[in-house]
Amino acid sequence: xxxSTRTIRVQYYALLREQAGRNExxxxxxxATPAELYAELSRRYPFSLAREQLKVAVNAEFADWSVAxxxxxxxxxxxxxxxx
Amino acid sequence: xxxxRFSTTTIDVASLRDALADPAAGGYAAFEGxxxxxxxxxxxxxxxxEAFEALAAKEGxxxxxxxxxxxxxxxAACVHRVGRLEIGELAVWVGVSAHHRDEAFAACRYIIDEAxxxxxxxxxxxxxxxxxxxxxxERCAEHEPSPQPSPAGGRGSGASPQPSPAGGRGSxxxxxxxxxxxxGVRGVSPDYSRQxxxxxxxxxxxxxxxxxxxxxxxxxxxxxxxLSYLAGAGVGTIGIVDGDVLDASNLHRxxxxxxxxxxxxxxxxxxxxxxxxxxxxxVRAYTQxxxxxxxxxxxxxxxxxxxxxxxxATKFLLNDACVLAGKAAIFASVYQYEGQLQVYRPxxxxxxxxxxxxxxxxxxxxxxxxxxxxxxxVPGVLGSLQAIEALKLLLDLPxxxxxxxxxxxLTTYETRRIRAPRAEPCTRGACARITAxxxxxxxxxxxxxxxxxxxxxxRAGYEIVDxxxxxxxxxxxxxxVPYTHIPMGSLLADPHALDPEHRYLLVCxxxxxxxxAALELRHQxxxxxxxxxxxxxxx
Numbered sequence: 169x170x171x172s173t174r175t176i177r178v179q180y181y182a183l184l185r186e187q188a189g190r191n192e193x194x195x196x197x198x199x200a201t202p203a204e205l206y207a208e209l210s211r212r213y214p215f216s217l218a219r220e221q222l223k224v225a226v227n228a229e230f231a232d233w234s235v236a237x238x239x240x241x242x243x244x245x246x247x248x249x250x251x252x
Numbered sequence: 253x254x255x256x257r258f259s260t261t262t263i264d265v266a267s268l269r270d271a272l273a274d275p276a277a278g279g280y281a282a283f284e285g286x287x288x289x290x291x292x293x294x295x296x297x298x299x300x301x302e303a304f305e306a307l308a309a310k311e312g313x314x315x316x317x318x319x320x321x322x323x324x325x326x327x328a329a330c331v332h333r334v335g336r337l338e339i340g341e342l343a344v345w346v347g348v349s350a351h352h353r354d355e356a357f358a359a360c361r362y363i364i365d366e367a368x369x370x371x372x373x374x375x376x377x378x379x380x381x382x383x384x385x386x387x388x389x390e391r392c393a394e395h396e397p398s399p400q401p402s403p404a405g406g407r408g409s410g411a412s413p414q415p416s417p418a419g420g421r422g423s424x425x426x427x428x429x430x431x432x433x434x435x436g437v438r439g440v441s442p443d444y445s446r447q448x449x450x451x452x453x454x455x456x457x458x459x460x461x462x463x464x465x466x467x468x469x470x471x472x473x474x475x476x477x478x479l480s481y482l483a484g485a486g487v488g489t490i491g492i493v494d495g496d497v498l499d500a501s502n503l504h505r506x507x508x509x510x511x512x513x514x515x516x517x518x519x520x521x522x523x524x525x526x527x528x529x530x531x532x533x534x535v536r537a538y539t540q541x542x543x544x545x546x547x548x549x550x551x552x553x554x555x556x557x558x559x560x561x562x563x564x565a566t567k568f569l570l571n572d573a574c575v576l577a578g579k580a581a582i583f584a585s586v587y588q589y590e591g592q593l594q595v596y597r598p599x600x601x602x603x604x605x606x607x608x609x610x611x612x613x614x615x616x617x618x619x620x621x622x623x624x625x626x627x628x629x630v631p632g633v634l635g636s637l638q639a640i641e642a643l644k645l646l647l648d649l650p651x652x653x654x655x656x657x658x659x660x661x662l663t664t665y666e667t668r669r670i671r672a673p674r675a676e677p678c679t680r681g682a683c684a685r686i687t688a689x690x691x692x693x694x695x696x697x698x699x700x701x702x703x704x705x706x707x708x709x710x711r712a713g714y715e716i717v718d719x720x721x722x723x724x725x726x727x728x729x730x731x732x733v734p735y736t737h738i739p740m741g742s743l744l745a746d747p748h749a750l751d752p753e754h755r756y757l758l759v760c761x762x763x764x765x766x767x768x769a770a771l772e773l774r775h776q777x778x779x780x781x782x783x784x785x786x787x788x789x790x791x
Binding site: 179181182183185186191192210214215216217218219221223225228229230244246247248249250251252 | 470472473474475559560561562563564567584585586587588590591592608609613615618624626631657659661663664666668669670671672721722739740741744745
């Protein structure tokens with residue numbers, strides 16, 4: 169594996185799960201931040217939500233979109249939901 | 253002097269009355285409750301009152317305060333005896349001074365009714381036979397309404413929220429019970445024994461529940477289990493806020509209701525159902541939507557709010573009202589097969605909704621149950637979790653969800669707990685992001701336009717943009733008119749694809765997403781973007 173790539177576990181919820189067509193995946197990426205990762209995934213899947221409308225958690229903590237991703241990080245993109 | 257207090261000695265009415273004197277008062281009304289010599293056909297020789305005083309005194313203060321505010325009276329007070337009393341002695345006194353007699357009578361009546369119902373006070377009757385029995389105090393309430401379904405009054409109108417009487421809570425219409433038993437139906441009483449035996453609950457915990465007041469916003473899929481479990485647990489006062497009427501499509505996830513009830517106000521239906529479930533508790537129905545004008549007033553009568561609503565506007569409004577009032581709130585939301593749960597408490601460092609989502613999410617950005625669909629038991633599970641968190645909080649049990657967002661996927665049973673501490677702009681008791689309650693922040697006036705056909709919109713100078721998803725377009729493409737297709741996500745991610753000099757008409761299936769997208773684009777500086785009212789379905 170090249171030094172500039174990392175293996176990341178991504179989990180999808182709600183609308184994102186639907187649009188990605190999966191609950192989770194493990195992927196090798198050169199994205200350095202959650203923002204870059206979301207941009208990369210947005211090219212692959214028909215995500216309808218802009219990044220500003222989501223929260224991201226890295227290793228079960230809400231995180232800034234610009235934090236550095238590390239190998240084996242677990243990422244969750246969380247859309248707001250309102251159903252009741 | 254406190255507006256409510258207990259007394260172990262004879263109540264001195266003259267001095268209490270004098271203390272209410274006010275030059276602005278046009279009248280004074282008082283109620284005196286006396287020890288009578290019979291109850292349920294048994295001759296009574298004397299009795300003893302026992303109160304859970306710490307809780308009862310606080311609750312008593314609240315009742316008097318509510319009466320003062322509700323009826324705008326000048327002064328009000330209530331004194332309740334505890335200990336041993338003889339026949340004919342004064343057991344409870346209520347006094348009110350007011351500008352006019354109507355308010356004085358109404359406030360006086362309110363205080364005694366609520367006191368009888370809400371205060372954890374018991375009386376032990378001593379009978380001629382030599383027997384004695386403990387009686388929950390509300391059983392001796394004198395003039396309470398008999399149980400009956402409430403009229404659908406006050407719906408969707410009025411600035412100050414007025415609860416409809418949600419089925420009476422008195423016991424006078426019921427047949428006499430054996431001594432020592434509480435009010436109930438056909439001799440059957442609510443029985444909390446299965447929870448009282450639990451560690452951490454006991455009689456003191458039950459008394460806490462009895463004195464608790466919980467406001468449930470939304471009587472739908474989340475609300476159904478929340479309301480049922482809280483009523484069953486004996487939470488003393490439950491308010492139900494819901495401005496909707498029952499729709500047949502609600503029933504797969506709202507087992508509180510029956511098909512025959514379709515078209516009736518849900519708050520009323522739920523209140524009647526809860527009354528049947530537990531006649532001991534006080535249930536108030538508010539058949540109106542929570543809005544910026546009524547939120548604070550509604551909340552003022554309750555200690556805890558539970559968000560069971562189905563839209564972002566209500567969730568954020570309730571969040572803001574709770575943060576401003578320093579009250580705890582339990583939020584849940586569902587989407588298809590999954591849900592989220594979050595508990596806000598002013599007294600710890602847990603996040604509120606705005607800590608996570610500083611800009612309130614607009615409705616339309618993410619589909620709700622009606623648009624995205626939901627499996628019936630999903631809100632049932634999340635609502636049950638809300639009920640569990642509510643009981644933990646009210647009973648001060650361990651393991652409360654705090655400073656975390658719980659995400660539960662019911663297809664895989666994957667559970668995530670994501671740490672969610674309070675955001676930086678918040679200090680204890682004050683959030684810099686919330687200063688006042690606001691309605692929907694954006695005016696949609698002029699943003700929505702109606703056309704009989706897309707061709708007419710073209711001729712009126714609009715460029716048409718279909719913002720639906722690819723799969724929707726594949727199933728139902730638009731025909732007969734030139735248009736651009738940009739899915740909503742792509743459009744919002746790159747608003748500069750739109751020329752600010754041009755006029756755009758956004759189109760989706762029903763007009764909700766296009767409206768949300770138009771609002772968002774206006775915020776991002778695109779000046780001439782509009783939404784087709786009713787969407788493709790409307791033309």
